[in-house]
Amino acid sequence: MRRARPVLRAHPAGPSLRAHPAQPALRALHAEWTKLRTLPSSWLLLAATVALTFAVGTAAVSSVSTRECASAAACHEDTVKLALTGMWLGQAIVLVLGALSMGAEYGTGTVRTTLTAIPRRATVLVSKATVLAAATGIAAGTAILASLVTARWILPANGFTPEAGYPLLSLTDTPTLRAAFGSTLCLILIAFLGLGLAVLFRDSAAAITTGLGILYVVPLMSDLLGSPTWKDRLERWAPMPAGLAIRATKDLTRLPIGPWPGLGVLAAYALGVLLVGGAIFARRDV
8 A cells, every 4th residue: 555645734934925014105105206216307406406406505605795784794584594595485495395205196197006006105105205205305305405515605705704693504503404404394394295285185286386375375375465463473474484484493482383383383284184185195096
């Protein structure tokens, strides 16, 4: 008689054969990075963020000198805030970048392909926000650093010298470092605002129009109203003036809202819109 052959029992797959729980998230991140780097408009907008933020800041620094003041010390100029003037324009560009990162998929219909490949919508949105934050942070940080370095070189020639009470701009100075880091966060949050609006409206044009209105039109209303009370309220609670308070390094007690509280107001708008948009995104068909 033949000896019975031993029964081979199937053992559980080893760690190398199991699907790692992080794999869907990594695939989603890789997919979003691929979309960003293969879309020409993304690189144009990132380059424009750097170039225009730097150009406007440099122009502002070059146009101001102590000659208009009774004395150099009497100018009371916040040179860090002056160097970061370009954020007024840079924020519009990153808003467009954020809106297009989602709105373009709705416009072309590729959002259906994305959701087929990665059904978990929260994973899609978190991955898109992560890639957007990284790209915006690099562009914004580059523009802000270049603006401060250039201002350090230009300002002394315009009379803003250490002898007159204006230390050379340096990231070793705590207020300057806070302004630089906070300004980078500010632009990332505005990109999130654009992304959240695009998720809500499913349309790039509607998201960009609404976002620009929130950023620029609302603060202009304070001048049109002619009421000091409402002007103060809008400067404290409107996202753009509140967020841009992070640039200030002098006379902070005179600001309508402090630097970090102001950034907190902007974060509440941006993350609030993104969370609401994400909740709706998770429940509707597309």
